[in-house]
Amino acid sequence: MEILSENRAFGGVQGVYSHASEATGTDMTFGLFLPEEARGGPVPILWYLSGLTCTHENAMVKAGAQGWAAVHGIALCFPDTSPRGDGVADDEAYDLGKGAGFYVNATQAPWAPHYRMWDYVAEELPRIVTRNFDVDEGRQAITGHSMGGHGALTLAMGRPGRFRSVSAFAPICHPTASDWGRKQFTAYLGSVEAGADHDATLQMRQLGFDGAVLIDTGTNDQFGDHLGTEHFAAAMAERRQAGQLRLQKGYDHSYFFVSTFMEDHLAFHAEALWS
Amino acid sequence: MEILSENRAFGGVQGVYSHASEATGTDMTFGLFLPEEARGGPVPILWYLSGLTCTHENAMVKAGAQGWAAVHGIALCFPDTSPRGDGVADDEAYDLGKGAGFYVNATQAPWAPHYRMWDYVAEELPRIVTRNFDVDEGRQAITGHSMGGHGALTLAMGRPGRFRSVSAFAPICHPTASDWGRKQFTAYLGSVEAGADHDATLQMRQLGFDGAVLIDTGTNDQFGDHLGTEHFAAAMAERRQAGQLRLQKGYDHSYFFVSTFMEDHLAFHAEALWS
Numbered sequence: 015m016e017i018l019s020e021n022r023a024f025g026g027v028q029g030v031y032s033h034a035s036e037a038t039g040t041d042m043t044f045g046l047f048l049p050e051e052a053r054g055g056p057v058p059i060l061w062y063l064s065g066l067t068c069t070h071e072n073a074m075v076k077a078g079a080q081g082w083a084a085v086h087g088i089a090l091c092f093p094d095t096s097p098r099g100d101g102v103a104d105d106e107a108y109d110l111g112k113g114a115g116f117y118v119n120a121t122q123a124p125w126a127p128h129y130r131m132w133d134y135v136a137e138e139l140p141r142i143v144t145r146n147f148d149v150d151e152g153r154q155a156i157t158g159h160s161m162g163g164h165g166a167l168t169l170a171m172g173r174p175g176r177f178r179s180v181s182a183f184a185p186i187c188h189p190t191a192s193d194w195g196r197k198q199f200t201a202y203l204g205s206v207e208a209g210a211d212h213d214a215t216l217q218m219r220q221l222g223f224d225g226a227v228l229i230d231t232g233t234n235d236q237f238g239d240h241l242g243t244e245h246f247a248a249a250m251a252e253r254r255q256a257g258q259l260r261l262q263k264g265y266d267h268s269y270f271f272v273s274t275f276m277e278d279h280l281a282f283h284a285e286a287l288w289s
Numbered sequence: 290m291e292i293l294s295e296n297r298a299f300g301g302v303q304g305v306y307s308h309a310s311e312a313t314g315t316d317m318t319f320g321l322f323l324p325e326e327a328r329g330g331p332v333p334i335l336w337y338l339s340g341l342t343c344t345h346e347n348a349m350v351k352a353g354a355q356g357w358a359a360v361h362g363i364a365l366c367f368p369d370t371s372p373r374g375d376g377v378a379d380d381e382a383y384d385l386g387k388g389a390g391f392y393v394n395a396t397q398a399p400w401a402p403h404y405r406m407w408d409y410v411a412e413e414l415p416r417i418v419t420r421n422f423d424v425d426e427g428r429q430a431i432t433g434h435s436m437g438g439h440g441a442l443t444l445a446m447g448r449p450g451r452f453r454s455v456s457a458f459a460p461i462c463h464p465t466a467s468d469w470g471r472k473q474f475t476a477y478l479g480s481v482e483a484g485a486d487h488d489a490t491l492q493m494r495q496l497g498f499d500g501a502v503l504i505d506t507g508t509n510d511q512f513g514d515h516l517g518t519e520h521f522a523a524a525m526a527e528r529r530q531a532g533q534l535r536l537q538k539g540y541d542h543s544y545f546f547v548s549t550f551m552e553d554h555l556a557f558h559a560e561a562l563w564s
Contacts, residue, residue, distance in 0.1 A: 021543050022507070022545065269350065
């Protein structure tokens with residue numbers, strides 16, 4: 015593993031690291047914030063999955079999460095959203111290919127060899143982070159924004175027992191019924207139907223989540239029609255899933271929205287991680 | 290004035306606006322955060338001047354200031370660091386020309402016609418902001434980072450009575466004795482000596498500041514040799530200037546450093562602005 019940078023931040027360290035990934039067959043880069051408490055032994059970790067077009071860096075510099083993570087003594091990990099590099103397939107559209115891995119394992123050409131972001135985020139990266147840093151494998155939580163909110167919800171329900179709590183900012187909730195989902199599942203997996211296991215609304219109906227759930231979405235989200243929030247809200251209510259879905263008046267899809275509610279999300283996860 | 294964007298943030302609005310500037314003879318863009326309190330009448334304002342290579346946008350998305358401004362009911366303004374546009378002189382170096390206005394009025398070709406950032410930030414923009422938004426002209430404070438810290442200190446001492454408090458993150462403190470200063474004063478003003486009125490250490494020796502001063506600089510600042518912190522520290526002590534100069538262990542020059550101490554700076558200015 016290579017250290018790309020380490021900056022002191024909020025009493026801890028914000029690092030950026032690169033490593034060869036077995037899952038994607040490429041080098042992968044991630045950000046990791048370790049609070050001061052990590053010097054005294056393993057700390058809980060919150061995974062932050064990012065949205066379309068993002069790298070590991072966007073949320074790391076714009077979401078305002080480290081200060082609240084420091085308050086609660088929690089590590090933060092910011093994975094990339096796709097494989098990168100010259101040999102990796104791409105598309106001209108912003109919502110397919112690089113920056114748009116959608117947290118699935120592609121089965122279709124030309125995506126199949128490298129686009130294995132499910133395996134990377136669900137298996138390989140947690141192993142690397144918990145083995146190389148003072149992070150407690152037994153206390154994990156997950157959050158994300160937009161496509162990353164989709165990733166957070168589907169990982170939380172798809173890996174029962176792994177995460178104590180899940181939250182999301184303006185998540186894509188029902189990708190099999192959205193332009194943000196149908197296109198990507200068709201390309202990466204061969205059909206919309208093949209994405210059923212990666213649809214938070216369908217998972218909520220069938221599986222639910224054994225822990226606390228917090229969703230924030232803005233009432234002025236310019237991509238609101240793509241999110242399918244209403245379907246996830248109905249599924250949560252039908253299932254009697256413990257949790258909160260908050261519609262925040264006047265907020266849009268930007269990092270200004272994300273950073274506004276970051277304090278609440280860190281406090282929410284801290285309660286689950288430290289109990 | 291043209292609205293480029295307005296995003297709801299921390300209960301208020303983060304806007305970006307463009308206007309024709311008389312000072313620079315170009316269009317200029319600035320960011321303005323108005324807290325929720327601004328709906329009930331004029332609020333105090335904190336000016337944030339940015340460093341080399343920055344536009345109005347960097348600090349607006351990376352410094353983590355809006356949340357704390359909202360806590361204290363204070364507006365934030367993020368000016369650009371130079372004139373922009375095709376007809377504006379530039380240099381290949383990152384520290385001269387666009388992104389490097391140094392908060393002076395250039396007298397030398399090719400800079401003279403547009404590089405009038407002192408007039409822009411000291412006179413024109415405050416007039417525009419206080420006339421067009423619910424901002425209280427009588428309650429102003431100023432801060433900045435690196436070159437913007439230089440701008441904040443020199444404006445605070447150069448416009449006595451205007452600002453109730455001044456702070457800075459890793460400011461360039463003694464530009465007439467630094468590579469970050471000598472080059473720019475020679476280019477923009479014709480000589481290093483012509484920059485004497487824009488040197489915070491010289492101003493502190495001669496003028497001081499009638500209000501509170503707070504400086505934070507990291508002990509691991511990679512540009513520490515360019516900052517001249519030791520000269521400003523000595524000048525503050527010689528003058529018996531009320532204020533604090535804090536050397537923060539292990540911190541560097543990045544926005545991770547800035548955002549770490551933003552909470553303290555907003556609380557510091559709030560005390561002066563609301564008293």
